Amino acid sequence: MNLNDAYEYFEELDDLDQNGTNQSNKKTSKRRESRKLEADANLFVRAQEVAREFKFTYKAARFEEAWLLSSLSDIAEHQWVSDVLRKVKGGKEASVYLCRTGLAISEAEFVAAKVYRPRTLRNLKNDQIYRAGRIDLADDGKKLFKEADVNAIIKRTAYGEELRHTSWIAYEFNTLETLHAAGADVPKPYAMSSNVIVMGFVGGNGAPAPTLSEIALEPSEARLLFDRVLRNIEIMLAHERIHGDLSAYNILYWDGDIKLIDFPQVTIPEANPSAWVIFLRDMTRVCQYFQSQGVRCDARKLAVELWTSHGHKVIEDVHPRHLDAEKKEDRRLWEKQKSR
Numbered sequence: 001m002n003l004n005d006a007y008e009y010f011e012e013l014d015d016l017d018q019n020g021t022n023q024s025n026k027k028t029s030k031r032r033e034s035r036k037l038e039a040d041a042n043l044f045v046r047a048q049e050v051a052r053e054f055k056f057t058y059k060a061a062r063f064e065e066a067w068l069l070s071s072l073s074d075i076a077e078h079q080w081v082s083d084v085l086r087k088v089k090g091g092k093e094a095s096v097y098l099c100r101t102g103l104a105i106s107e108a109e110f111v112a113a114k115v116y117r118p119r120t121l122r123n124l125k126n127d128q129i130y131r132a133g134r135i136d137l138a139d140d141g142k143k144l145f146k147e148a149d150v151n152a153i154i155k156r157t158a159y160g161e162e163l164r165h166t167s168w169i170a171y172e173f174n175t176l177e178t179l180h181a182a183g184a185d186v187p188k189p190y191a192m193s194s195n196v197i198v199m200g201f202v203g204g205n206g207a208p209a210p211t212l213s214e215i216a217l218e219p220s221e222a223r224l225l226f227d228r229v230l231r232n233i234e235i236m237l238a239h240e241r242i243h244g245d246l247s248a249y250n251i252l253y254w255d256g257d258i259k260l261i262d263f264p265q266v267t268i269p270e271a272n273p274s275a276w277v278i279f280l281r282d283m284t285r286v287c288q289y290f291q292s293q294g295v296r297c298d299a300r301k302l303a304v305e306l307w308t309s310h311g312h313k314v315i316e317d318v319h320p321r322h323l324d325a326e327k328k329e330d331r332r333l334w335e336k337q338k339s340r
């Protein structure tokens, strides 16, 4: 059993613990039992080694603790974080933890650690639309050059899938680095390992900032922040990037300021045949929120202006290769395209 399987197994157990629906099926429970023995040998030994060096305040569920410890071991060893204080959000793709900084960071007391769930490996089957035209990246956020690694990704071997997972995260880190250096409103990135990103914590006194979707703005502030979001979208376009999942859910608000977050699906405009459609969707979602806050804006008109002023062509259709026949939304889009 590799480490990712072990994580998944422990997550299943945590879910079972929470739901109180243990061991209803004998067959599954037998299979679990044998997987457990193997996982015990792998994960707990490793987690215990790490735990000797690194103890944290946050009381994780028993099995979450094991994967958290081994996920954060590199990051803690390099002194990026010294303590995990609490879980800020547990999401489908990743959980975000409030951490105390280690000796490697002197400018801030807290940082956020986004720890990707190994489960993401399974969710990644629908990532193709975003990955088009992206060169895979390694866990230092730099391009993968080794032919064997690239081949493993293409052939989807177990090792290749791990690299693919890391590359997904590396795109988030690499984008944060590029945009932060360009003066965009994003958290400062500090470090990444194969499934963790350490970045500036947005909020105050250990309390995380709300997302825009959670708050109502005064009309005058709404206008200012809308312009601010557009400025960020322009910086992204100037650096050959589309967020790909931009909405009021991925913009944090703190003290009159905003920070854009959550970049793993970032898209390269010139290289991706569906780029315009992805961009228009981002613009539409952003405008929907700001319209609800009293800002008058026309998503399509603005999108066309921004897109063409950065030298891109408006191409309405999504390439069928990037549609998922199992998804209702994608099937509807396909029907619409055919009838145009």
Ligand SMILES: Nc1ncnc2c1ncn2[C@@H]1O[C@H](COP(=O)(O)OP(=O)(O)O)[C@@H](O)[C@H]1O
Binding pocket: 088, 089, 090, 091, 092, 093, 094, 095, 096, 112, 114, 187, 199, 200, 201, 202, 203, 208, 209, 211, 249, 250, 261, 262, 263
């Ligand atoms: N740097 C950060 N500072 C404070 N809170 C954060 C930070 N990054 C993420 N969060 C919190 O964690 C949540 C999930 O993070 P996000 O990157 O959007 O991952 P996902 O939506 O894929 O689970 C956010 O909605 C936000 O509440």
Ligand SMILES: [Mg+2]
Binding pocket: 249, 250, 262
């Ligand atoms: Mg998000």
